[in-house]
Amino acid sequence: MTTEGLQSPAEVKERLRSFDYLADDRIAQVVFLADRLGKPILVEGPAGVGKTELAKALAAVAGRNLIRLQCYEGLDESKALYEWNYKKQLLRIQADEGTAWSDLEEDIFAEEFLLARPLLEAIRSPDPVVLLIDEIDRVEVETEALMLEVLSDFQVSIPELGTVVAQTQPLVVLTSNNTRELSEALKRRCLFLHIGYPSVEREKEILLARVEGLSDQLADQIARLVRSVRNFQLKKPPSVSESIDWARTLLALGVAEVEQGTVEETLHVLLKYQNDIDKVSRDLSSVPLDTVAT
Amino acid sequence: MLGLLTGFIEELRGSGIPVSMVEAIDAAEALRFTDLGDRQAFKATLGSTLVKNARHYEAFETAFEVYFALLRPAPGDAADDAPPPAPATQDSQQGIGGGGGEADLESLIESLKRALSEGDRGLLRAVARRSVGRLAGMERGRPVGGTYYLYRTLRRLDIDRILEALVESADASLELTALEARLLREEYEDRIEEFREEVRAEIRRRLVADRGREAVAKTLRRPLLEDTDLMHASREDLAMLGQVIHPLTRKLAARLAQRRRQGRRGRLDFRRTVRRSLSTGGVPMEPQFRTPRPTKPEVFLLCDISGSMATFARFTLQFVHAMSGQFSKLRSFVFVDGLDEVTSFFEAGAAFESALERVGSEAEVVWLDGHSDYGHALAQFWKRYGGDLTPRSTVIVTGDARNNYRDARGDVMASITEASRAVYWLNPEPQAYWDTGDSVISVFAGHCDGVFEVRSLRQLEAFVEGLALPRRRPGGVRAEWKPAEFT
Numbered sequence: 137m138t139t140e141g142l143q144s145p146a147e148v149k150e151r152l153r154s155f156d157y158l159a160d161d162r163i164a165q166v167v168f169l170a171d172r173l174g175k176p177i178l179v180e181g182p183a184g185v186g187k188t189e190l191a192k193a194l195a196a197v198a199g200r201n202l203i204r205l206q207c208y209e210g211l212d213e214s215k216a217l218y219e220w221n222y223k224k225q226l227l228r229i230q231a232d233e234g235t236a237w238s239d240l241e242e243d244i245f246a247e248e249f250l251l252a253r254p255l256l257e258a259i260r261s262p263d264p265v266v267l268l269i270d271e272i273d274r275v276e277v278e279t280e281a282l283m284l285e286v287l288s289d290f291q292v293s294i295p296e297l298g299t300v301v302a303q304t305q306p307l308v309v310l311t312s313n314n315t316r317e318l319s320e321a322l323k324r325r326c327l328f329l330h331i332g333y334p335s336v337e338r339e340k341e342i343l344l345a346r347v348e349g350l351s352d353q354l355a356d357q358i359a360r361l362v363r364s365v366r367n368f369q370l371k372k373p374p375s376v377s378e379s380i381d382w383a384r385t386l387l388a389l390g391v392a393e394v395e396q397g398t399v400e401e402t403l404h405v406l407l408k409y410q411n412d413i414d415k416v417s418r419d420l421s422s423v424p425l426d427t428v429a430t
Numbered sequence: 431m432l433g434l435l436t437g438f439i440e441e442l443r444g445s446g447i448p449v450s451m452v453e454a455i456d457a458a459e460a461l462r463f464t465d466l467g468d469r470q471a472f473k474a475t476l477g478s479t480l481v482k483n484a485r486h487y488e489a490f491e492t493a494f495e496v497y498f499a500l501l502r503p504a505p506g507d508a509a510d511d512a513p514p515p516a517p518a519t520q521d522s523q524q525g526i527g528g529g530g531g532e533a534d535l536e537s538l539i540e541s542l543k544r545a546l547s548e549g550d551r552g553l554l555r556a557v558a559r560r561s562v563g564r565l566a567g568m569e570r571g572r573p574v575g576g577t578y579y580l581y582r583t584l585r586r587l588d589i590d591r592i593l594e595a596l597v598e599s600a601d602a603s604l605e606l607t608a609l610e611a612r613l614l615r616e617e618y619e620d621r622i623e624e625f626r627e628e629v630r631a632e633i634r635r636r637l638v639a640d641r642g643r644e645a646v647a648k649t650l651r652r653p654l655l656e657d658t659d660l661m662h663a664s665r666e667d668l669a670m671l672g673q674v675i676h677p678l679t680r681k682l683a684a685r686l687a688q689r690r691r692q693g694r695r696g697r698l699d700f701r702r703t704v705r706r707s708l709s710t711g712g713v714p715m716e717p718q719f720r721t722p723r724p725t726k727p728e729v730f731l732l733c734d735i736s737g738s739m740a741t742f743a744r745f746t747l748q749f750v751h752a753m754s755g756q757f758s759k760l761r762s763f764v765f766v767d768g769l770d771e772v773t774s775f776f777e778a779g780a781a782f783e784s785a786l787e788r789v790g791s792e793a794e795v796v797w798l799d800g801h802s803d804y805g806h807a808l809a810q811f812w813k814r815y816g817g818d819l820t821p822r823s824t825v826i827v828t829g830d831a832r833n834n835y836r837d838a839r840g841d842v843m844a845s846i847t848e849a850s851r852a853v854y855w856l857n858p859e860p861q862a863y864w865d866t867g868d869s870v871i872s873v874f875a876g877h878c879d880g881v882f883e884v885r886s887l888r889q890l891e892a893f894v895e896g897l898a899l900p901r902r903r904p905g906g907v908r909a910e911w912k913p914a915e916f917t
Contacts, residue, residue, distance in 0.1 A: 147472055161470050161471065165464070165474035165478075166474055166478045169463060169475060169478065172460075172463040173460060173463070175456070316677045316680060317677055320448075320450075320726060321502065323482035323483075324453060326451055327456075328477075328483075330487065361613065364612060364613055367616065369669075369781070395607075395609070396608075411780070413780065413782050420609060
């Protein structure tokens with residue numbers, strides 16, 4: 137399976153960039169492979185580094201619909217795969233009483249009584265789609281097993297109906313925040329991609345691409361400051377989405393250059409815990425040059 | 431190519447990364463779509479198909495660097511012995527091409543400073559190659575590890591002084607504010623780290639050329655994070671461990687909250703029974719029962735923080751810190767020869783470092799002389815907190831049970847066990863050393879529901895994984911809690 141316009145990793149990178157997603161070489165290579173091999177990508181990394189964004193950008197690049205399955209504790213097959221439309225089935229039975237049961241039975245377990253949930257929908261779609269399974273680490277291990285058939289063979293078995301095989305292969309992206317270890321079986325079927333915090337240069341580019349009207353100098357300063365803040369031992373280090381928010385805040389405030397005072401006043405945009413804010417504003421300002429921890 | 435790939439996969443497996451057959455096939459398949467001339471793409475391909483755990487990535491990188499080391503310097507890079515082919519500027523040519531001896535060292539340092547302050551990657555790499563050639567003193571066939579050469583090279587360059595000098599000169603010329611200086615310093619530190627990486631790569635390249643890749647890979651093999659010995663882990667390792675233990679605490683929480691066996695029924699649910707009876711004309715045919723609620727686990731964690739346990743204690747406290755986010759009823763205690771409760775230090779939102787500090791300064795753990803005395807510490811626990819133990823409590827003790835030949839007080843342990851649901855002992859010593867010298871682990875083992883050797887994250891995972899709470903104590907009899915019994 138190949139998607140048009142994704143002929144080389146370099147092209148993947150460029151196309152993603154045109155949709156404001158700045159991939160590094162590694163991301164581009166893995167995405168390219170996933171497209172070529174028809175394998176799902178498992179994207180792992182801290183919150184807010186652009187895992188979900190990658191799937192959205194991919195859909196835009198490939199010109200496909202994005203079907204999203206948001207995972208949560210307690211997600212089951214009737215929410216992820218399919219469900220029979222009981223009401224409609226009931227109506228159908230009542231509509232022609234007197235029909236032989238065997239005819240009726242065949243009738244009410246037909247596709248028209250099937251409510252497709254995201255996974256089945258992605259498989260049945262006549263046009264290829266991008267399937268995003270978001271935060272898979274939130275579901276229980278049992279539910280995870282449900283998805284294995286879809287991920288490796290791109291098919292869904294429905295006892296009453298038989299097996300629904302994908303007409304077109306979806307490009308699958310799974311994301312995980314790594315709050316628990318995923319099963320080996322799932323990992324084996326995927327290409328693994330860890331996205332961490334970007335380098336200063338890449339973060340600056342991301343800021344410039346995402347925040348309109350940001351000056352080059354300010355972007356540079358923000359990127360360097362954020363890197364510095366990440367060096368602290370924090371409960372929740374700022375991620376890319378937070379540095380974008382921070383850049384927007386500074387821009388709205390009309391700040392041309394970041395100074396001590398502005399940092400302290402707007403730190404709550406970057407950090408989400410009071411402890412972290414206290415720590416950073418204390419240490420960032422008062423530490424004299426020669427005692428900065430190395 | 432295939433031979434090289436299988437050799438590489440063998441090496442990965444050798445260093446502990448599980449690579450399945452399917453993944454090996456995937457890697458080979460994926461290589462068909464990879465530009466083999468592009469090293470980064472090649473690495474990304476192997477990384478995404480063979481390594482499925484971010485924790486293993488470092489080991490993968492090391493193996494990759496060795497197996498696919500550039501045996502010849504890439505075109506455009508300055509070779510170490512030949513005169514440098516036209517570096518970027520006139521100055522740098524002088525810098526690198528200079529004569530031997532001290533003058534050479536001086537010019538190397540100068541080039542390095544320039545490379546660092548300008549962020550010139552090409553020059554940085556050239557300096558790294560040159561430095562290794564001149565300063566590491568590598569000899570063919572000498573069985574010395576790479577770290578030794580790295581240390582030698584960096585010491586000769588005196589890299590810390592270079593950093594200071596750079597920051598000072600920038601500060602003097604630009605009059606930076608504290609914030610700007612800080613940012614600048616961090617930028618230099620990043621580049622120095624880059625330089626270190628270049629030096630390391632160069633040393634590796636020479637070692638591989640000298641001894642062959644299998645031999646070098648073996649010497650560079652480091653235990654995976656989950657196999658790191660917790661008794662002797664470095665601070666960096668501990669920091670990394672701190673980041674990965676969160677999933678484990680969640681699992682532990684789930685294990686300890688395990689539902690009672692299915693099919694057990696609770697009390698009669700009167701309301702639901704009456705409602706049900708409406709369909710049978712008000713005759714309660716089917717009595718309905720409440721389903722028993724899953725019990726909320728109470729955990730009592732007792733950590734030995736004596737000197738011999740220092741590194742391990744740091745890890746256990748990290749674990750306590752991570753756990754306090756998962757359990758609503760977690761109480762933590764630290765002890766040496768006295769025992770003190772530290773639950774409040776680890777309350778939600780508390781930063782680990784500050785909690786650690788408070789444990790060090792506020793907890794009263796020294797009773798007599800500050801040498802481990804399990805007997806006295808446990809007796810204190812029983813006396814002060816024994817009354818809080820219930821049949822829902824799980825007690826976890828971490829320690830090497832080295833009691834300095836004092837009275838171990840197995841009787842106290844027995845009472846604690848009787849009063850609680852389960853007692854587990856995690857011992858960071860190798861099992862072979864148990865009960866040697868002043869270790870009295872078997873005195874306690876007789877009263878615990880399990881004693882486990884936990885020297886690595888992997889073993890801790892195995893403990894959590896295999897954790898099955900024992901059935902209730904026979905007859906459900908609780909030990910009578912009498913504070914006066916032990917003093």
